[in-house]
Amino acid sequence: xxxxxxxxxxxxSLSLLWGGPDQPRPGRPGRTGRTGPKPGLSVDAIVSAxxxxxxxxxxxxxxxxxxxxxLGRTAMxxxxxxxxxxxxxxxxHDRALAELPAGPDEPPVGPDGLPxxxxxxxxxxxxxxxxxxxxxxxxxxxxxxxxxxxxGPAELAAMETxxxxxxxxxxxxxxxxxxxxxxxxxxxxxxxxxxxxxGAAAATGVTDEDWWLxxxxxxxxxxxxxxxxxxxxxxxxxxxxxxxxxxxQEAFRTGLAVxxxxxxxxxxxx
Amino acid sequence: xxxxxxxxxxxxSLSLLWGGPDQPRPGRPGRTGRTGPKPGLSVDAIVSAxxxxxxxxxxxxxxxxxxxxxLGRTAMxxxxxxxxxxxxxxxxHDRALAELPAGPDEPPVGPDGLPxxxxxxxxxxxxxxxxxxxxxxxxxxxxxxxxxxxxGPAELAAMETxxxxxxxxxxxxxxxxxxxxxxxxxxxxxxxxxxxxxGAAAATGVTDEDWWLxxxxxxxxxxxxxxxxxxxxxxxxxxxxxxxxxxxQEAFRTGLAVxxxxxxxxxxxx
DNA sequence: GAGGATACTTTACGCCATAAGGAGTTGTGC
DNA sequence: GCACAACTCCTTATGGCGTAAAGTATCCTC
Numbered sequence: 386x387x388x389x390x391x392x393x394x395x396x397x398s399l400s401l402l403w404g405g406p407d408q409p410r411p412g413r414p415g416r417t418g419r420t421g422p423k424p425g426l427s428v429d430a431i432v433s434a435x436x437x438x439x440x441x442x443x444x445x446x447x448x449x450x451x452x453x454x455x456l457g458r459t460a461m462x463x464x465x466x467x468x469x470x471x472x473x474x475x476x477x478h479d480r481a482l483a484e485l486p487a488g489p490d491e492p493p494v495g496p497d498g499l500p501x502x503x504x505x506x507x508x509x510x511x512x513x514x515x516x517x518x519x520x521x522x523x524x525x526x527x528x529x530x531x532x533x534x535x536x537g538p539a540e541l542a543a544m545e546t547x548x549x550x551x552x553x554x555x556x557x558x559x560x561x562x563x564x565x566x567x568x569x570x571x572x573x574x575x576x577x578x579x580x581x582x583x584g585a586a587a588a589t590g591v592t593d594e595d596w597w598l599x600x601x602x603x604x605x606x607x608x609x610x611x612x613x614x615x616x617x618x619x620x621x622x623x624x625x626x627x628x629x630x631x632x633x634q635e636a637f638r639t640g641l642a643v644x645x646x647x648x649x650x651x652x653x654x655x
Numbered sequence: 656x657x658x659x660x661x662x663x664x665x666x667x668s669l670s671l672l673w674g675g676p677d678q679p680r681p682g683r684p685g686r687t688g689r690t691g692p693k694p695g696l697s698v699d700a701i702v703s704a705x706x707x708x709x710x711x712x713x714x715x716x717x718x719x720x721x722x723x724x725x726l727g728r729t730a731m732x733x734x735x736x737x738x739x740x741x742x743x744x745x746x747x748h749d750r751a752l753a754e755l756p757a758g759p760d761e762p763p764v765g766p767d768g769l770p771x772x773x774x775x776x777x778x779x780x781x782x783x784x785x786x787x788x789x790x791x792x793x794x795x796x797x798x799x800x801x802x803x804x805x806x807g808p809a810e811l812a813a814m815e816t817x818x819x820x821x822x823x824x825x826x827x828x829x830x831x832x833x834x835x836x837x838x839x840x841x842x843x844x845x846x847x848x849x850x851x852x853x854g855a856a857a858a859t860g861v862t863d864e865d866w867w868l869x870x871x872x873x874x875x876x877x878x879x880x881x882x883x884x885x886x887x888x889x890x891x892x893x894x895x896x897x898x899x900x901x902x903x904q905e906a907f908r909t910g911l912a913v914x915x916x917x918x919x920x921x922x923x924x925x
Numbered sequence: 926g927a928g929g930a931t932a933c934t935t936t937a938c939g940c941c942a943t944a945a946g947g948a949g950t951t952g953t954g955c
Numbered sequence: 956g957c958a959c960a961a962c963t964c965c966t967t968a969t970g971g972c973g974t975a976a977a978g979t980a981t982c983c984t985c
Contacts, residue, residue: 420983566841607673693963
């Protein structure tokens with residue numbers, strides 16, 4: 386379950402995200418830092434602690450008190466460094482994405498000087514797999530509403546990497562925007578489904594496969610005319626069956642293939 | 656900001672989702688309903704009230720108290736009908752999706768008896784636009800984590816509709832699964848972005864366009880070497896410029912076109 | 926050494942979901 | 956007609972949450 390809890394100050398988030406580590410003191414507006422006790426914490430340390438809590442115990446357990454505890458402070462101590470929880474989440478989000486590889490600096494270049502490479506498919510696939518893996522390493526990121534695009538440096542860097550990978554396909558700008566959006570949303574959504582399957586299975590102490598079986602059985606029991614009501618779904622579920630435990634991986638691979646085919650068509654069609 | 660707040664009982668959600676209105680009394684396990692005062696509420700009424708609150712005041716304002724107030728009851732009265740807030744959200748989610756049109760019962764059939772129709776693109780486009788519009792009518796649905804796929808009847812019906820629309824493309828099952836996932840995630844993700852843009856603009860009392868301008872200006876100010884660091888992004892943003900206020904619509908259309916091209920390629924390639 | 930800025934703590938407020946128990950209402954079986 | 960069980964709905968209470976407000980201890984500047 387997810388609750389939207391009021392926006393937080395995106396303005397402040399942006400400052401913190403882009404402020405960098407060079408600020409003499411933690412990022413509150415009018416602070417000189419010439420006097421007073423040395424800060425014992427830092428924004429970075431708080432973000433790390435937050436990620437540690439979320440990785441270990443899930444988003445539900447991520448409270449300001451929990452983060453403070455992990456640092457040997459009270460919850461209120463964090464407010465010296467970070468305006469509030471919403472902004473902390475924004476920072477955690479971008480820090481998680483910062484694990485993504487930057488990719489090669491230069492795309493392959495042909496004799497005509499233009500970027501060239503039949504293998505933009507491989508490059509985009511690599512990008513997508515890296516993002517997918519990152520989401521699965523930090524599933525809590527998927528509960529931070531994508532409806533709050535704060536545009537941190539790591540997120541933008543990831544988009545830039547994708548654009549670089551797509552460069553050889555030479556898409557017209559409009560198509561390029563569409564493709565980038567579709568790819569990003571696809572990876573995120575697919576990762577969310579995978580994360581949930583794993584999480585639910587782990588929480589109930591059952592294998593992924595057994596969990597799916599239990600779910601299906603229960604559905605069939607509750608909706609007796611299931612096959613009559615949803616014939617195509619029923620057919621699809623039984624048909625061409627991959628091992629259910631590999632189904633998520635498969636959905637990722639083939640969905641991505643569909644997207645890449647679409648991009649290829651755009652490239653060809655100009 | 657979004658918080659994952661503990662799973663709730665998916666088992667109970669499923670019962671409520673599929674139980675239908677034919678249960679003699681609200682859906683608690685061992686109730687006969689032969690005695691006691693007549694129920695003044697119903698699961699349906701509670702779900703409607705929840706949707707009304709969320710539509711009018713957003714997910715942040717959706718509390719059990721708020722829902723109870725709207726029905727002239729206390730928060731605790733709801734627990735007679737619904738096990739908890741998580742399950743209520745599941746019900747609200749499925750009810751929102753129930754607004755989607757079911758689509759024609761039969762796909763067009765050719766002389767060979769197989770479903771046929773060059774216009775599966777139109778059908779899928781129609782499906783995607785309907786889902787997109789539904790999400791924008793109820794943006795709070797997008798904050799319910801997709802990482803809790805409870806599989807209500809309306810959600811499954813929407814998938815069935817999509818499968819029916821895709822039938823003429825005659826995709827192999829593996830590809831079909833990939834395509835369905837990609838389409839769904841794409842619509843959801845794109846709708847989330849649009850919803851956020853509108854929401855943020857509305858909250859600050861500014862047009863979408865001005866909001867984007869302010870955002871860009873602030874980014875440029877905070878990251879002085881922006882263009883050097885993200886050359887492709889910078890280029891893409893300026894290039895081929897649609898009116899920024901139409902950009903979301905455009906991203907939806909062209910992203911969908913990319914997906915459809917990919918599906919067409921799969922159909923051709925068998 | 927005084928004074929001010931700063932880090933961090935304690936306390937408190939108003940929310941939240943919901944557990945526990947009680948009051949009033951309705952039907953059933955005697 | 957009456958006791959009782961079933962049921963709805965309420966009040967109260969618990970333990971969480973984010974964070975405002977105010978206090979204390981630390982350190983630098985003058």
